[in-house]
Amino acid sequence: MSVFRLPNAMPETDKGRLPEGKRAYENGKATVNDPLGSRGLSRKCMQPWLAGLVLLVALGVLSACSGDSRTDLTAKTTAGVEQEHISPGGVRGLNYSRNYIHHFSVTGPRGMNGGGPNISPASKSGPSGGGAERCCIGIPQPWQPNTKLRIEWERDGKPYDYKDRSEFEVLTATVTVPEYGRDTYGFWAIFLPGDRVKVMVMDGNANGHNSVRTKPAEDDPFVVQGVRDDAQTKELQERYR
Numbered sequence: 662m663s664v665f666r667l668p669n670a671m672p673e674t675d676k677g678r679l680p681e682g683k684r685a686y687e688n689g690k691a692t693v694n695d696p697l698g699s700r701g702l703s704r705k706c707m708q709p710w711l712a713g714l715v716l717l718v719a720l721g722v723l724s725a726c727s728g729d730s731r732t733d734l735t736a737k738t739t740a741g742v743e744q745e746h747i748s749p750g751g752v753r754g755l756n757y758s759r760n761y762i763h764h765f766s767v768t769g770p771r772g773m774n775g776g777g778p779n780i781s782p783a784s785k786s787g788p789s790g791g792g793a794e795r796c797c798i799g800i801p802q803p804w805q806p807n808t809k810l811r812i813e814w815e816r817d818g819k820p821y822d823y824k825d826r827s828e829f830e831v832l833t834a835t836v837t838v839p840e841y842g843r844d845t846y847g848f849w850a851i852f853l854p855g856d857r858v859k860v861m862v863m864d865g866n867a868n869g870h871n872s873v874r875t876k877p878a879e880d881d882p883f884v885v886q887g888v889r890d891d892a893q894t895k896e897l898q899e900r901y902r
Contacts, residue, residue, distance in 0.1 A: 839871055
């Protein structure tokens with residue numbers, strides 16, 4: 662790389678004006694109103710700073726054409742890691758069980774906190790839910806492996822018996838978020854028979870695990886068994902007596 666250096670003598674002013682003429686140039690001085698004199702600039706004097714100027718201009722043009730700021734370039738080249746951003750998404754749920762889902766919420770890292778609507782029991786024709794949505798939960802991009810959330814839900818196994826609250830319980834589970842793509846369509850919780858649950862970020866089923874059109878398979882690795890929270894269940898049942 663060429664080293665940028667200045668001439669041995671910089672232009673000097675004389676009452677606010679640059680001196681003119683060939684002798685001024687020979688003494689290391691410059692002028693702006695002597696075009697003939699400028700042609701007489703020695704290669705020894707001009708080449709270093711011209712080379713440096715050309716180099717700086719070229720670097721500026723290349724940087725501008727790339728469309729990246731210096732900060733962006735640094736971020737992209739740091740270990741090849743893409744910068745994270747978080748987009749808001751709605752929260753919905755599907756219910757394949759006979760239970761009434763009174764409420765559910767999720768908490769986790771990277772802005773993945775939110776709550777979902779109540780969901781009626783499933784019917785003979787299929788699951789219930791999917792229509793109502795609550796705002797909002799953070800959906801980070803890009804997806805990171807082993808992202809875990811805590812999901813908590815209130816479910817009533819006897820939703821039409823207002824006197825018997827014995828199956829009105831609070832359950833919790835730690836779930837792993839399946840991989841999702843760049844185009845996402847909200848966060849979903851899928852409630853299954855036997856107090857099992859799965860969560861997903863809908864993305865058009867990019868990796869085969871994020872479809873809300875198909876019931877999760879029995880051996881789906883992202884389906885987790887819920888566990889009753891005794892303390893919260895006791896408080897809930899007392900509240901609705």
